[in-house]
Amino acid sequence: MFYSIRHSTRFRFSEPVRQNIMEVMVQPRSEGNQTLRQFELDIEPVTRLFMRRDWMNNIVHHFDIPSEHKSLAVISDSLVEIAPAHPLPEALESNDWSLLDEMTRYEDHWDFLIESKFSRSTPLLQDFIKELGLKREADPLTWVRNLNHTIFNSFSYVPQSTQVDSTIDVALESRKGVCQDYTHIMIALMRHFGIPARYVSGYLFHRADSHDRSVVDATHAWIEVLLPNLGWLGFDPTNDLECGERHIRTAIGRDYSDVPPTKGVYIRRSGDMRSEIKVAVHVSPAEAPRPEELEPIGASWLVVPDSSLNWSDGPEEIGSMQQQ
Secondary structure (H helix, E strand, O other), X not given: OEEEEEEXXXXXXXXXXXXXXXXXXXXXXXXXXXXXXXXXXXXXXXXXEEEXXXXXXOEEEEEEEOOOEEEEEEEEEEEEEEOOOOOOOOOOOOOXXXXXXHHHHHOOOHHHOOOOOOOOOOHHHHHHHHHHOOXXXXXXXXXXXXXXXXXXXXXXXXXXXXXXXOOHHHHHHXXXXXXXXXXXXXXXXXXXXOOXXXXXXXXXXXXXXXXOOOOOOOOEEEEEEEEOOXXXXXXXXXXXXXXXXXXXXXXXXXXXXXXXXXXXXXXXXXXXXXXXXXXXEEEXXXXXXXXXXXXXXXXXXXXXXXXXXXXOOOOEEEOOOOOO
16 A cells, blocks of 8 residues: 655744754654655755654654744655555463563563653552553453553543643543543553553554544554564554554654654744744555656765854744644
8 A cells, every 4th residue: 555645844933033953753664564665855944954863763854944034844745655464363372471571571672661751650640550450461462452442442532632742641630632642641551561662653544434533634643562472563542443554654762752743943033932833744545656756765874963053042942743
C-alpha cells in the first residue's frame, strides 16, 4: 500500500522576530515493512536546510532563519510504501513472562523501562492500577492486547481537553484526552509491569469504514512494546487497534518530548508579542510510482560543525502542536 502525506505547519507572529532556529521531525522512517520512497521538505522564508540522525536513528532536519520575519511555514510531502506485516499469534506461552524478564535483565532496554518526562508513575496512576486490578496474568501478548482495549474504554477522546505539555495526571483525573495522553499512560503502565515501551509519532490513514476516534487532519501517536520472540509491536490505545498497514511511523522515542514534529526558539524584539500555530495533515492512498521516478532517500550526509550563538535577548521557545 502506498500513501501520500502532506504535513503543513504554519507559524504567525504579531511582530517581526529577529531569528528563528528550529528542528523538524516529519520524515517517515524506512525499516521493517515501511519504506520511504520520496520526501521533500520546504521552508518559507527560504533557508539552508541540514539533516542529522538522533540516538534512535530518527531523521532530524534543522535550520536557522537569521533575518526578520513575521511568518514561518514548514511543509513536507512524503510517499511511503507499507507492506503487509506478518500476522501475530493468538497468544504467547504463559511462561513467556519469565522470558521477558530474562530479556530485559540481560539486554539493553533501560531507556524504555525507566520513567521519562511524560510517562512516569504517579499516585493517580497507582490508583488507576488498583481500580483496574491490574497484574501480570495470562501471557504477555494477551495482557498487552487486553490493556490496550481497557485504556480505550477508560477514557473519552476529547480534543483540546489537555495541552501539549500536560502530564498523565490531567487525563487520569478527568478521564479524557487525546492520543498523546492515551499513549503516555499506556507507556507508564507497560514500564510499571516490566515491559519495554516506547512512543511512536506518525500518521494514521483514516478509512471511511474504520470508525477511528482520532481526528483526521492531525499527526498521531501510539505505543510500541517489546515482547519475547516477537520484537517491537505497535498498539494504538486511542483507537483500540493493533498497528498495521494504516499506521505510518515518523519517529520513536521515550515519550513525546523526544519526538515533537517541530521545536525551536526565536528571538523577538522587546515588548509583548503573540505567536500562533496552525497544522494540517492529509494522508491519502497513492499509486505506486514508476521506478524511474524514485530517488534514493538519505543517501548522503552533511557534517555541520557546532557553533556558539550570543543572544542579545533571551531566546523564546516556539510553540509545538499536541498530537491528536
